[in-house]
Amino acid sequence: MTEVLSNIIEMIKPLDEGAMAQARARQDMLTKPQGALGRLEELSIQLAGIQGKPIPQINHKAIITMAGDHGVVAEKVGNWPQEVTTQMVYNFLGGGAGINVIARQAGIRIIVVDMGVASEIETNPQLLSRKVAPGTQNMCLGPAMTDEQAMRAVETGIEIVRDEVAKGLDIVGTGDMGIGNTSASSAICAVITGRPVAEVTGRGTGITDEQLAHKVEVITKVLTVNHPDPAQPLDVLAKVGGFEIGGLVGVMLAAAAHRIPVVVDGFISGAAALIATALAPGLKDFIISAHVSAEAGHKSLLNYLGLTPLLDLGMRLGEGTGAALAIFLAETSARILAEMATFAEAEVSEKEE
Amino acid sequence: MTEVLSNIIEMIKPLDEGAMAQARARQDMLTKPQGALGRLEELSIQLAGIQGKPIPQINHKAIITMAGDHGVVAEKVGNWPQEVTTQMVYNFLGGGAGINVIARQAGIRIIVVDMGVASEIETNPQLLSRKVAPGTQNMCLGPAMTDEQAMRAVETGIEIVRDEVAKGLDIVGTGDMGIGNTSASSAICAVITGRPVAEVTGRGTGITDEQLAHKVEVITKVLTVNHPDPAQPLDVLAKVGGFEIGGLVGVMLAAAAHRIPVVVDGFISGAAALIATALAPGLKDFIISAHVSAEAGHKSLLNYLGLTPLLDLGMRLGEGTGAALAIFLAETSARILAEMATFAEAEVSEKEE
Numbered sequence: 001m002t003e004v005l006s007n008i009i010e011m012i013k014p015l016d017e018g019a020m021a022q023a024r025a026r027q028d029m030l031t032k033p034q035g036a037l038g039r040l041e042e043l044s045i046q047l048a049g050i051q052g053k054p055i056p057q058i059n060h061k062a063i064i065t066m067a068g069d070h071g072v073v074a075e076k077v078g079n080w081p082q083e084v085t086t087q088m089v090y091n092f093l094g095g096g097a098g099i100n101v102i103a104r105q106a107g108i109r110i111i112v113v114d115m116g117v118a119s120e121i122e123t124n125p126q127l128l129s130r131k132v133a134p135g136t137q138n139m140c141l142g143p144a145m146t147d148e149q150a151m152r153a154v155e156t157g158i159e160i161v162r163d164e165v166a167k168g169l170d171i172v173g174t175g176d177m178g179i180g181n182t183s184a185s186s187a188i189c190a191v192i193t194g195r196p197v198a199e200v201t202g203r204g205t206g207i208t209d210e211q212l213a214h215k216v217e218v219i220t221k222v223l224t225v226n227h228p229d230p231a232q233p234l235d236v237l238a239k240v241g242g243f244e245i246g247g248l249v250g251v252m253l254a255a256a257a258h259r260i261p262v263v264v265d266g267f268i269s270g271a272a273a274l275i276a277t278a279l280a281p282g283l284k285d286f287i288i289s290a291h292v293s294a295e296a297g298h299k300s301l302l303n304y305l306g307l308t309p310l311l312d313l314g315m316r317l318g319e320g321t322g323a324a325l326a327i328f329l330a331e332t333s334a335r336i337l338a339e340m341a342t343f344a345e346a347e348v349s350e351k352e353e
Numbered sequence: 354m355t356e357v358l359s360n361i362i363e364m365i366k367p368l369d370e371g372a373m374a375q376a377r378a379r380q381d382m383l384t385k386p387q388g389a390l391g392r393l394e395e396l397s398i399q400l401a402g403i404q405g406k407p408i409p410q411i412n413h414k415a416i417i418t419m420a421g422d423h424g425v426v427a428e429k430v431g432n433w434p435q436e437v438t439t440q441m442v443y444n445f446l447g448g449g450a451g452i453n454v455i456a457r458q459a460g461i462r463i464i465v466v467d468m469g470v471a472s473e474i475e476t477n478p479q480l481l482s483r484k485v486a487p488g489t490q491n492m493c494l495g496p497a498m499t500d501e502q503a504m505r506a507v508e509t510g511i512e513i514v515r516d517e518v519a520k521g522l523d524i525v526g527t528g529d530m531g532i533g534n535t536s537a538s539s540a541i542c543a544v545i546t547g548r549p550v551a552e553v554t555g556r557g558t559g560i561t562d563e564q565l566a567h568k569v570e571v572i573t574k575v576l577t578v579n580h581p582d583p584a585q586p587l588d589v590l591a592k593v594g595g596f597e598i599g600g601l602v603g604v605m606l607a608a609a610a611h612r613i614p615v616v617v618d619g620f621i622s623g624a625a626a627l628i629a630t631a632l633a634p635g636l637k638d639f640i641i642s643a644h645v646s647a648e649a650g651h652k653s654l655l656n657y658l659g660l661t662p663l664l665d666l667g668m669r670l671g672e673g674t675g676a677a678l679a680i681f682l683a684e685t686s687a688r689i690l691a692e693m694a695t696f697a698e699a700e701v702s703e704k705e706e
Contacts, residue, residue, distance in 0.1 A: 031444055032451050033433075033558040037674070038647060038667025079705045080386075087701040091384055096694025098385050104692075105685045205386040206704065294391060312665065313682075314391025321390070328681060329666075332458045339457075341449025348440040351559065352432045 001234070004155050008250075009280045011257035015049030022054035023047075023337060030340040031348045039310060043288065043333040050261045050286050051170070055338050058331040061108040062164060063173040063320040064251050065092060065099055066157075068116035068244035069135030070180030071144065075218045077183045078204050079211070082135075085179045086119045092177070092319075093126050099175055099319035106328040108173070110320070113160065115153060116243030130156045132243045136184075139222045143239045144184065150238035150246055157250020165258045172255050173263040173290070173327050174248050174272065175320020182295060185271035187219050187240035189297055191228045192274040193304040202267070202296030233278035241275070248272035253279065256286035261330065265323040266293035266316065270301045277305060290326035291315060354587070357508050361603075362633045364610035368402030375407035376400075376690060383693040384701045392663060396641065396686040403614045403639050404523070408691050411684040414461040415517055416526040416673040417604050418445060418452055419510075421469035421597035422488030423533030424497065428571045430536045431557050432564070435488075438532045439472045445530070445672075446479050452528055452672035459681040461526070463673070466513060468506060469596030483509045485596045489537075492575045496592045497537065503591035503599055510603020518611045525608050526616040526643070526680050527601050527625065528673020532558075535648060538624035540572050540593035542650055544581045545627040546657040555620070555649030586631035594628070601625035606632065609639035614683065618676040619646035619669065623654045630658060643679035644668060 023045045028034050035041060047056035067089050073082050091097045092112045095104075103110050113128040114121050118135035121127060132152050136144035145153075161172065178184075182204035189200040201216045226239040237246050249272045255262035264273050264287050277283050284305065291311035292298055302309060310326050343350050376398045381387050388394060400409035420442050426435050444450045445465045448457075456463050466481040467474050471488035474480065485505050489497035498506075514525065531537075535557035542553040554569045579592040590599050602625045608615035617626050617640050630636050637658065644664035645651055655662060663679050696703050 030451075031441065031449060032670050036558070036668065036670040037451060038669070040666060040668065081702050081705060084702050087699065088384065091694055091699040091701060094694065094699065096384060096692075096699050098383075098390060098689060098693055101689050101692045102685055105681075105688055205389070310666065313393060313663065315389065315393065316391070317385050317389040325682070325685070328458075329678070332455055332678070335458055336451060336454050339449075339454045340451055341444055341447065346440065346444040346447065346449050348444060349434050349437050352434060 002151055004158060008158050008253050008257045012280050012282045014282065015285050016052040019052050019054050020045050020049040026054065026337060029342040031343055031346050037336060040333040040336060043330055044337040047261055047330060047334055050259055052259060056334045058170045058334045060168040060170045061327050062111055062169055063099065063103055063108055063175050063324055064111045064113060064160060065175030065177060065320050066113045066115045066244035066247040067177040068242045069118035070178055070184055070242055071136045071138035072140060072183050073180040074138045075140050077180060077215045077218055079207060080179050080205055082118055082179050085177060086117050086121060088177050089114060089117060089121055093124050097319060098317050098321050099324060102321050102324040106324050108324055108327055113247060115156065115247040128160060136242055139226060139240050140218060143226060144241055145238050147238050150234050150241065153243045153246025154250040157247040158254040161251050161254035161258065169260055171261045171263065171327055171330055172251065173320050173323030174251055174265050174269040175323060176244050176248065176268040176318045178242055178244050181242050181244065181268050183215060183219060184240055184242040184245060185268045186297055187222050188236055188271040188274055189301050190223060191230050191236050191240065192278060193300060195300050200297030200300055233275045237275050245272045249276045252276040252283060256283045261288055262286055263288045263290050263323040263326045263330065265290050265320050266318055267295040267298045268318055270298060273305060274301065288326060288330060291322035355504055355508065357511060361511050361606050361610045365633050365635045367635065368638050369405040372405050372407050373398050373402040379407065379690060382695040384696055384699050390689060393686040393689060396683055397690040400614055400683060400687055403612055405612060409687045411523045411687045413521040413523045414680050415464055415522055416452065416456055416461055416528050416677055417464045417466060417513060418528030418530060418673050419466045419468045419597035419600040420530040421595045422471035423531055423537055423595055424489045424491035425493060425536050426533040427491045428493050430533060430568045430571055432560060433532050433558055435471055435532050438530055439470050439474060441530050442467060442470060442474055446477050450672060451670050451674050452677060455674050455677040459677050461677055461680055466600060468509065468600040481513060489595055492579060492593050493571060496579060497594055498591050500591050503587050503594065506596045506599025507603040510600040511607040514604050514607035514611065522613055524614045524616060524680055524683055525604065526673050526676030527604055527618050527622040528676060529597050529601065529621040529671050531595055531597050534595050534597065534621050536568060536572055537593055537595040537598060538621045539650055540575050541589055541624040541627055542654050543576065544583050544589050544593065545631060546653060548653045553650030553653055586628045590628050598625045602629045605629040605636060609636045614641055615639055616641045616643050616676040616679045616683065618643050618673050619671055620648040620651045621671055623651060626658060627654065641679060641683060644675035
């Protein structure tokens with residue numbers, strides 16, 4: 001482990017219990033029955049604990065959408081051509097993808113990162129070019145990447161968050177793009193949760209039963225060939241991960257280190273969370289689970305992490321689309337705490353005991 | 354049934370299948386795997402069918418929050434004093450309630466209506482004073498209201514929507530305020546769904562086991578005393594309903610008649626939906642179920658109506674708070690359909706067969 005990584009892990013401290021107690025006390029003074037806003041109340045209290053402020057502030061909102069390609073596509077695990085990763089990066093930059101629309105609606109900035117797309121992408125002021133390599137190796141034949149590349153990917157995520165914090169960042173969501181990345185995520189999920197490959201492998205962007213059986217076979221072979229060690233999260237990342245997944249590991253660790261709530265999107269972001277929380281268990285308190293994806297395996301993953309997602313809308317697009325919706329809920333929860341009148345302020349009678 | 358009511362029911366027509374087919378076809382051309390945005394896709398198609406536009410528009414958004422008092426509070430079914438209804442109306446007008454904050458966050462106008470609050474409320478340009486009577490009668494002793502009052506309440510909701518449509522209205526959410534109104538809603542729910550009183554009676558704003566047992570007893574007595582006829586929805590409203598519930602019945606019917614999507618909040622709005630859909634079964638296609646409330650009975654109610662709620666956040670505040678969050682999702686779904694790039698526009702390759 002490098003010094004950058006061990007330092008960032010060291011920086012992750014517990015939630016601020018004092019701020020949480022004050023937030024909870026204020027929630028109970030607001031003009032509603034106690035607890036009547038359910039998870040929005042809990043969310044506001046978590047935000048208070050993360051930010052260390054009795055009334056958390058959500059002004060600067062960003063989604064970091066990381067893209068990378070996967071050598072395992074040579075095994076025909078899906079049915080979209082690899083060039084779609086690159087094409088979708090251009091779509092993000094052009095503002096036409098799902099994440100662009102939802103982020104506009106919720107007032108969220110998108111940071112698009114080339115973590116390791118297979119082809120060259122033209123320079124664009126909107127794009128962070130941080131290509132670790134032009135796609136991972138085929139993990140069916142050996143490790144997806146070297147240990148150095150895995151570390152580079154994680155450190156890249158850390159650096160990006162550090163730069164964004166300098167500009168102002170109150171909440172960050174994670175997003176991904178990468179043809180083949182459900183295979184990497186299923187492999188990570190199987191290794192770290194210990195669940196059977198078949199349970200944590202799904203249809204990704206839409207495959208038949210036969211193709212699904214083949215995908216399970218491929219992932220099983222990937223694990224046999226590589227023997228990733230669940231006790232060594234970076235070994236798992238290097239052997240069966242992806243560059244965008246490694247980048248998101250860094251994003252999550254750095255967000256927690258800088259006391260910024262991190263809204264984790266779906267299955268691929270969840271795989272990154274498995275690695276990140278294995279490296280730094282304290283990170284878990286800083287995570288807001290956006291939604292449960294329709295991708296098989298995501299439920300097992302969330303159960304393993306002990307996270308309860310905010311939304312269940314049958315989504316399975318990635319890109320950070322679920323995270324963007326959840327950031328809206330988080331911002332709403334903070335505003336409720338800040339702006340609702342107390343019983344005293346509004347001269348409303350309280351419950352009779 | 355009056356002419357106003359029968360006319361409005363007559364105006365409710367089926368969804369526009371042509372617009373829905375076009376919306377569905379467009380969803381399948383957008384740069385994502387087909388169906389990957391789950392319920393947001395379905396929602397956009399429903400909006401298309403309601404508005405009769407292949408690309409629905411959500412610009413003018415409103416929540417109609419109706420307040421009324423309930424004579425049944427004399428039976429001590431809850432533990433908040435009746436004056437809270439009035440105090441909360443002032444809180445709505447002052448902008449300090451939960452619904453105010455969430456509506457501000459989602460860019461939604463709130464229309465506050467006094468449908469039958471027990472005390473006089475000072476004139477306020479923000480308030481629609483449509484008091485049918487100063488609170489209902491104690492339904493433990495006889496009907497909550499006269500048949501004329503029930504009809505007046507429903508017609509008031511119809512008139513309010515008609516006026517809002519004239520100003521511009523693309524989507525409307527329902528909200529309620531009324532100490533005692535979970536008792537009326539449970540009674541309505543028991544009569545129309547045929548489920549046992551104990552199953553559809555919950556803790557409202559927070560009561561003990563003992564108080565809950567008493568509430569079930571009271572509602573059981575209410576049904577014995579009044580014998581509401583499930584085949585006559587207006588009879589149910591008059592005998593065991595409330596003025597705000599009647600108003601919301603009118604809001605729902607008129608919204609559907611004017612082809613405006615109606616986002617139904619929680620348990621009290623759901624009780625109004627039971628009556629409204631019993632009057633006009635075709636209304637159901639115009640309803641978006643915002644969330645499942647933590648209030649016991651809401652799940653049974655939604656099952657009976659065959660509605661799947663968008664959100665499950667453990668909320669039980671009413672006021673339209675769940676509806677406001679769901680309106681954000683509806684608006685997002687419409688923007689996705691309008692603003693996402695197609696495969697051709699973004700030059701993204703499609704799935705290989």
